[in-house]
Amino acid sequence: ETLAKQMGLKPPYVGSNMSFHDFPGQIIGVVKDFHFKSIKDKIGPIVFWTRWGAGTLYVKTSTTKAPEAIKALEKIYNRYPSDAPFNYTFIDQQFDNLYKSEQRTGLLFNIFAGIAIFISALGLFALATHEAQMRIKEIGIRKVLGASTFGVVRLLGKNFVVLVSIAILIACPIAVYLMKQWLSNFAYKTDLDAQTFVLGSMLALLIAIVTVSYQAIRAALSNPVDSLRDE
Known part of the structure; x- marks a missing residue:
């Protein structure tokens, strides 16, 4: 057409x-x-x-009939003298080869993203542990004065949530720019959806909260007597 x-x-x-x-x-x-x-x-x-x-000769067949079609074609091909051996490929394999670079790129992005998330979670865990240790006596005093476990967790976690939120605000515009540059290589492309970035941001915050909450809850449930007995 x-x-x-x-x-x-x-x-x-x-x-x-x-x-x-x-x-x-x-x-x-x-x-x-x-x-x-x-x-x-x-x-x-x-x-x-x-x-x-x-x-090239294109032959249409079904998946179930492909082996029979190949045998029949090879038999017909061998009737005629030729220096080139009988060879065939499937169209779907040829189309798949067109996108192997994109598939490899996607796989590498997923692997490195997973490594980055894991390292970031380890860093947050270490920071949360350090923060809890530095404020262990403060936590003990707050608990003696009636602070709840949720209040202590919120006290330790709010700073990390703020930092992760700032990181998201910095990362999203950069991600949008890089994605637009990559998509510009395609004549047919999808539009960037704000929902994708919202879900990604929420997932990042959830990972940060879960990572920090472990140490925060552990500190909040500790016996204040143990942290204040030396005072």
């Missing part, structure tokens, strides 16, 4: 004459546009021609 439009042809296309690489021919049909390259490129013109020696 794209080639017909670029050539200025008008329906009905069948029966029109054209040439391809200086070989004259006649149009016997027009197929609907489809992606035969990566979606980084717009759908372009393509010609299917029946001139023998073009290099």
Whole structure:
């Protein structure tokens, strides 16, 4: 369809004459546009021609009948003398190869993101442990004066939540910019959804809260006598 439009042809296309690489021919049909390259490129013109020696013969079959079709094609192919051995590939495999680089990139991003989250959680855990140790006597006094476990956890955790929130505010614009730059390489692309960043931010906050809460709850449940007996 794209080639017909670029050539200025008008329906009905069948029966029109054209040439391809200086070989004259006649149009016997027009197929609907489809992606035969990566979606980084717009759908372009393509010609299917029946001139023998073009290099590739396309055969349509079903998944269950594929082995039988291959055997039948090989039998027919071997009837004719040729220096080239019988060889075949599946179209879905060829399309899959177009996106292997993106699949590898996605896998690497997931691995490094997981490592970054793990290291960040370890850092938060260490900071929360240090904070709890530094304020252990303050926590003991607050508990003696009637502070609840939730109040102590909120006291220790609010600073970390604020810091993570600031980090999210810094990271989101950078992520949006980098994603737009990457998506600009594709002719067909999805739009960035604010919901994705909101969910990611909430997940980051949840991980931070869970990480910090362990040490905070542990400090809040400790016996204040143990922390104040030396005072």
